Amino acid sequence: MAAFWQQLATSYGHKTSVDLARRQTFNTTTTAGAKRTIDEVRNAQDDQPDLPIHRRTVSNSVQAHIQLERAEHRPPRLQPSRIISPVGNGTQADARSTAAPLAATRSTPGPSQNPLLSLRHPRYALPERMVENFEALGVRAIYPWQSSCLLGKGLLTGEQNLVYTAPTGGGKSLVADVLLLKRVIENPTKRAILVLPYVALVQEKLRWLRALADGVFKHSDEVTDGSPLPSWRRPSTTIRVSGFFGGSRSNVNFSDCDVALCTIEKANLLVNTAIEEGKHGDICMVVLDELHMINDEHRGYLMELLATKLMALETSDSKVQMVGMSATLPNPQLLAQWLKAKFYVAKYRPIPVEEHLVYENAIYPTANAKEFSRTASQLTTKDAISTPRPKPQRTIQRSTHHEMGNPLTNAVVALAVDTALAGHGALVFCSSRLGSEKTALLISDALPTDHVDQDTLDKRQDLLASLRALPGGFESSFSKTISCGVAFHHAGLTTEERDLVAEAYDKGVLKVMVATCSLAAGINLPARRVILNGARMGRDLVGPAMLRQMRGRAGRKGKDEVGETYLCCHKNDLEAVAALLEAELPPVESCLTPEKQGITRALLEIIGTRMASSKSSVDDYVRSSLLWRTMDHSQVLEMVEKAIDDLRAKQLIQGGQYDDCFEPTKVGMAVVASGLGPEDGVFVHSELRRALESFVMDGEMHIFYLFTPVQTAGLAEISWLTFRNQLEGLDDSGMRAMRLVGVDPAFVNRLVNSGGELKENTADEIRLARVYRRTYSAFQLRDLCNEMPVHEVSLKYSVHRGQVQNLSQTCHGFAAGMIKFCERMGWGMLRAVQEHMLDRLHAGAREDLLEMAQVAFVKSRMARIFWENGFKSIRALSEADPQALVPVMAQAQARKLKLQGEAATRFMAKLLSKAEVIVSSANRLWMKQQMAQWEEE
Numbered sequence: 001m002a003a004f005w006q007q008l009a010t011s012y013g014h015k016t017s018v019d020l021a022r023r024q025t026f027n028t029t030t031t032a033g034a035k036r037t038i039d040e041v042r043n044a045q046d047d048q049p050d051l052p053i054h055r056r057t058v059s060n061s062v063q064a065h066i067q068l069e070r071a072e073h074r075p076p077r078l079q080p081s082r083i084i085s086p087v088g089n090g091t092q093a094d095a096r097s098t099a100a101p102l103a104a105t106r107s108t109p110g111p112s113q114n115p116l117l118s119l120r121h122p123r124y125a126l127p128e129r130m131v132e133n134f135e136a137l138g139v140r141a142i143y144p145w146q147s148s149c150l151l152g153k154g155l156l157t158g159e160q161n162l163v164y165t166a167p168t169g170g171g172k173s174l175v176a177d178v179l180l181l182k183r184v185i186e187n188p189t190k191r192a193i194l195v196l197p198y199v200a201l202v203q204e205k206l207r208w209l210r211a212l213a214d215g216v217f218k219h220s221d222e223v224t225d226g227s228p229l230p231s232w233r234r235p236s237t238t239i240r241v242s243g244f245f246g247g248s249r250s251n252v253n254f255s256d257c258d259v260a261l262c263t264i265e266k267a268n269l270l271v272n273t274a275i276e277e278g279k280h281g282d283i284c285m286v287v288l289d290e291l292h293m294i295n296d297e298h299r300g301y302l303m304e305l306l307a308t309k310l311m312a313l314e315t316s317d318s319k320v321q322m323v324g325m326s327a328t329l330p331n332p333q334l335l336a337q338w339l340k341a342k343f344y345v346a347k348y349r350p351i352p353v354e355e356h357l358v359y360e361n362a363i364y365p366t367a368n369a370k371e372f373s374r375t376a377s378q379l380t381t382k383d384a385i386s387t388p389r390p391k392p393q394r395t396i397q398r399s400t401h402h403e404m405g406n407p408l409t410n411a412v413v414a415l416a417v418d419t420a421l422a423g424h425g426a427l428v429f430c431s432s433r434l435g436s437e438k439t440a441l442l443i444s445d446a447l448p449t450d451h452v453d454q455d456t457l458d459k460r461q462d463l464l465a466s467l468r469a470l471p472g473g474f475e476s477s478f479s480k481t482i483s484c485g486v487a488f489h490h491a492g493l494t495t496e497e498r499d500l501v502a503e504a505y506d507k508g509v510l511k512v513m514v515a516t517c518s519l520a521a522g523i524n525l526p527a528r529r530v531i532l533n534g535a536r537m538g539r540d541l542v543g544p545a546m547l548r549q550m551r552g553r554a555g556r557k558g559k560d561e562v563g564e565t566y567l568c569c570h571k572n573d574l575e576a577v578a579a580l581l582e583a584e585l586p587p588v589e590s591c592l593t594p595e596k597q598g599i600t601r602a603l604l605e606i607i608g609t610r611m612a613s614s615k616s617s618v619d620d621y622v623r624s625s626l627l628w629r630t631m632d633h634s635q636v637l638e639m640v641e642k643a644i645d646d647l648r649a650k651q652l653i654q655g656g657q658y659d660d661c662f663e664p665t666k667v668g669m670a671v672v673a674s675g676l677g678p679e680d681g682v683f684v685h686s687e688l689r690r691a692l693e694s695f696v697m698d699g700e701m702h703i704f705y706l707f708t709p710v711q712t713a714g715l716a717e718i719s720w721l722t723f724r725n726q727l728e729g730l731d732d733s734g735m736r737a738m739r740l741v742g743v744d745p746a747f748v749n750r751l752v753n754s755g756g757e758l759k760e761n762t763a764d765e766i767r768l769a770r771v772y773r774r775t776y777s778a779f780q781l782r783d784l785c786n787e788m789p790v791h792e793v794s795l796k797y798s799v800h801r802g803q804v805q806n807l808s809q810t811c812h813g814f815a816a817g818m819i820k821f822c823e824r825m826g827w828g829m830l831r832a833v834q835e836h837m838l839d840r841l842h843a844g845a846r847e848d849l850l851e852m853a854q855v856a857f858v859k860s861r862m863a864r865i866f867w868e869n870g871f872k873s874i875r876a877l878s879e880a881d882p883q884a885l886v887p888v889m890a891q892a893q894a895r896k897l898k899l900q901g902e903a904a905t906r907f908m909a910k911l912l913s914k915a916e917v918i919v920s921s922a923n924r925l926w927m928k929q930q931m932a933q934w935e936e937e
Helices: 004-012 017-022 038-046 051-058 060-073 126-134 146-148 170-186 199-213 264-276 291-295 300-313 332-338 371-379 407-421 433-446 455-467 476-483 495-508 518-524 544-551 570-582 598-608 615-623 626-630 633-649 666-674 679-692 702-709 720-728 732-741 743-753 763-785 789-798 801-825 830-843 860-868 874-876 881-891 902-935
Strands: 082-084 092-094 160-165 193-197 241-244 260-261 285-289 319-328 341-346 352-361 362-363 395-396 426-430 485-490 512-516 529-533 563-568 651-656 661-662
Touching: 004 529, 017 407, 082 407, 126 199, 146 170, 146 341, 146 570, 160 170, 160 332, 160 633, 170 193, 170 199, 170 260, 170 285, 193 264, 193 860, 199 241, 199 260, 199 902, 241 264, 260 264, 260 789, 264 300, 264 485, 264 598, 285 300, 291 300, 291 319, 300 319, 300 352, 300 615, 300 626, 332 341, 332 626, 341 633, 352 371, 352 407, 352 598, 362 371, 362 732, 371 570, 371 661, 371 801, 395 407, 407 529, 407 563, 426 433, 433 455, 433 476, 433 512, 455 476, 455 495, 455 902, 476 485, 476 495, 485 495, 495 512, 495 801, 529 544, 544 570, 598 615, 598 633, 598 661, 615 626, 615 633, 626 633, 633 651, 661 666, 666 679, 666 801, 679 702, 679 732, 679 801, 702 763, 702 830, 720 743, 720 763, 732 763, 763 789, 763 801, 763 830, 789 801, 860 881, 874 902, 881 902
Parallel strands: 160 319, 160 341, 193 260, 193 285, 241 260, 285 319, 352 563, 426 512, 426 529, 485 512, 529 563
Antiparallel strands: 082 092, 082 395, 352 362, 362 395, 651 661
16 A cells, blocks of 8 residues: 555655655654645544534635635644543543533523513603614613613612622613713703713714714703794704814814713813803713723823812702713722712623633633632642642643744634634733734634635625725735734724724624733723733733723623633743732722822812812812822811912912912913813923924924923833934924924934933933923924825834824824913914914825815825825815726825735725715815805805
């Protein structure tokens, strides 16, 4: 009988040296990327009987297309390790746990068992259209805990405040949605505020609430002689939902909407403005999502400030219903006492979740934190006799590929591939951006695509075409991962990239999402299986709250019957992670304590908005704070005295030293209006004063510097060689501006030559470091406003494209604050210059393109390309044929794409759809301009 390798030669042609090398029987590690024949792939797949049967029925044409895609766009695939479970006779069998539901799937009662679980029940008194909208969005019944919470005394009528907690995925947002919309419907002249911590969450919630409010009308009792008012005299009864966040460009004011969705900073500004204008009585409800963030001294504590202000101003005629919610709130009783609220704790999860520990290619079940701790202790003990090692539930075969030689990496890839092949979604958390990209590439190399139907393959190619059509470029690794159903998500990507891949994953087009820890809190993407590639964020272990957030993403209501979490650990981390899981969440405390210095800003805001003008009114405010409930009262009053002295010393307030009256200074009012804290406000004032004395008008660098945020945390690390190169490239006006703000070229040169870093030990050193960081970011801002594409700025300054984009968005909000600052100070000329530059910042272009940049999708480089190709006005774009715009738009792409065949066709189709939107948007703008001219005539 012929040898095995001879049979292969007969079947596939003449054997090669590579064939001989692959068939050697001695033990060695195979070369990475070794290519297998198609029959080997099929045989390996036939050995896995529990995979979805449709994978073997894919047409030959589809398989040929997939093989061609692999040959052209992917290196040879890796072989994922199998997951093995022991059977009764001591042998092992292949295990695919994702395909089968857990034995004890919990059932949730429905309206047939309990009529109160339907939002149609008269106890809720919700409009028919609103209930229909809920049902259209998939909410046909509510959970028992949601019903109990909503029906608490005084909640639906707005008489009672509420603080509640529920696990991630437990449906806590629905309770707030119902209460918020009901309050707005029943109080047509009032407004509600929903506070969310991140811009992505605001944008996501904006779409959801607008869908819920579609076609729903507010109550209106205005009648004349028993008959309704004519429509032209009747106030609007539709529910207007608007978003307010840094970088948003909207003509809608708070007074023009019924529901304002805000980031924390914007919500505090809205409340300050309402108090200053005497319109705080128009606010009927405030919802504080992620209430545990009050602990965050950088941003979250502003929630305490705005809630305290509204409660201190509360009267019998002006009642604001406060609702706070969180998934990780260890002390809801304290917060409920502070907000004078009922508290409700729900532990219900609609989807049962299995917890696992993965260690050294073995999977151990851990039903709870104590069991995890016990298993970890047994695995790390040196006394194997008295403490026997636990038996794993399943094991993962060791990989022969050196890329997956690390047991942690091997386990992550095997679990992710296993989930995707069973047709479910996997969410993998990594400690870093680079780690998430590398892991995504490994998973895609190990994930076969021949089990995917043609429709899904087409959608993935459409997704790639959408990414390629982005004017800011796209991450090249997506070309290798998307076709396999894998993507990655981190802050280094642009907003458009993150939105596209997140939407595709949510719709099931992508099966594996590899993300950094920030995704756990920043966006709602649940999964059948959550896999933690370690429990670190960078070099440090994540906190207990973040760990719970990540694991809480397991289980997708309406799509999965179960959820699973796999915490993959190194030996050195086992005990620390076990302690992390058992650790109690830190209690939520006030950030107005002396070490956090929030009290100074709190007092400046109430005096600056003239909410408090005497010692007694300041004391009334302080007694409404969370601080008053967590600290000795005599210490609090002593802190207040010190904070007032500090504000007086900074010349932000006056009075109070010899009498009982406080007044904000002009600077103090400007600081509050701009949304800055006292320290940042004083710094900005000194910078602007210096600019007024000798503003460099014959160049742009000075104004770009003034537009750069003073909060330097999170800004890019300075490359001193790049810094020096930018200084050397400045003209005379630019150098004068740099010297004026305090930049010393000789100092920069010394740091380049010595490789040193900025010192930040003294107050002067901290101030100087802030100047240099702002200047480095100002260089990036200048390039963006002068039409340099985001990807080129990213390369030039060695920062991720997402960071460049984030800088631009942050500058929008900060620049708007600077304009308000100048307005309050009476610096009209400086304000006019800043307003003009803000328009350029939004457009990302020079002055001649500002009009065209109003058109959708026409910004920065795209606008310039249109200009250079003869489309120099809104009218020209409105009259253009969309087909004629496509080749022009292709010139604006970040990189020259060499696409052929179907990929090129899809790419051009995406550009054509954008071109149609551009022409339509230009048409609307042109019509508005024409109507404005007719009215003037």
